Amino acid sequence: MKLILLGAPGAGKGTQAEIISEQYGIPTISTGNIIRAALKNGTEMGLKAKSYIDAGELVPDEVVIGIIKERLSEPDCQNGYILDGFPRTIPQAEALDNMGFAIDAALSIEVPDDEIVKRMSGRRVCEKCGASYHTAYKKPEKDGVCNLCGGDLVIRKDDEPETVKNRLHVYHEQTEPLKAYYQNCGKLFTVQGQEEVADTTRLVLAELEKLI
Ligand code: AMP
Numbered sequence: 720m721k722l723i724l725l726g727a728p729g730a731g732k733g734t735q736a737e738i739i740s741e742q743y744g745i746p747t748i749s750t751g752n753i754i755r756a757a758l759k760n761g762t763e764m765g766l767k768a769k770s771y772i773d774a775g776e777l778v779p780d781e782v783v784i785g786i787i788k789e790r791l792s793e794p795d796c797q798n799g800y801i802l803d804g805f806p807r808t809i810p811q812a813e814a815l816d817n818m819g820f821a822i823d824a825a826l827s828i829e830v831p832d833d834e835i836v837k838r839m840s841g842r843r844v845c846e847k848c849g850a851s852y853h854t855a856y857k858k859p860e861k862d863g864v865c866n867l868c869g870g871d872l873v874i875r876k877d878d879e880p881e882t883v884k885n886r887l888h889v890y891h892e893q894t895e896p897l898k899a900y901y902q903n904c905g906k907l908f909t910v911q912g913q914e915e916v917a918d919t920t921r922l923v924l925a926e927l928e929k930l931i
Pocket of ligand 1: 749779
């Protein structure tokens with residue numbers, strides 16, 4: 720299965736991607752995670768991307784297109800993949816089409832903006848390993864401490880309220896038009912994000928079953 724997950728930042732794409740990935744045995748490719756890892760490792764690409772990420776802006780198309788092209792060429796993508804956070808603009812979607820990496824479906828997880836703002840204010844990530852948590856929906860066993868590696872849980876700089884508002888603005892302006900793009904080629908599927916992760920997962924898996 721070759722799947723794109725669409726939705727506003729904080730709509731729960733990452734969590735659903737992890738679940739689908741496990742269920743279908745295909746990798747999740749998150750451009751956000753790849754860029755954050757590059758940033759942590761101090762690579763040239765990471766340094767270039769930092770100011771965009773911190774401001775809640777999109778990293779230039781040519782940078783992310785290069786990242787995705789390289790990643791999709793790796794052997795573990797042969798049997799399918801889930802794209803989480805790519806494409807985010809029409810030129811990125813067109814580049815993906817032109818690269819010859821066809822996709823089967825684009826699944827959009829719909830969550831209203833005010834709910835997103837509420838959710839993102841509770842999001843925490845492990846400083847050390849990047850695992851994600853939520854103060855209401857996915858609590859760590861011990862407050863402020865990562866279950867997996869014992870690292871400190873912090874608020875991602877781009878999850879701060881002002882940056883979240885900008886990320887939502889950027890989403891509506893630049894990424895939401897992708898819904899019409901995939902609708903036009905009959906590949907768009909939509910689910911309403913639910914308060915409980917498991918309820919959203921049920922809806923997502925039901926849509927995916929239709930594809931098989
Ligand atoms: P995410 O974790 O997917 O929300 O991504 C975090 C940040 O990385 C975004 O706010 C952008 O600055 C950058 N980013 C990730 N994916 C893309 C993309 N496909 N196009 C442009 N910028 C991206």
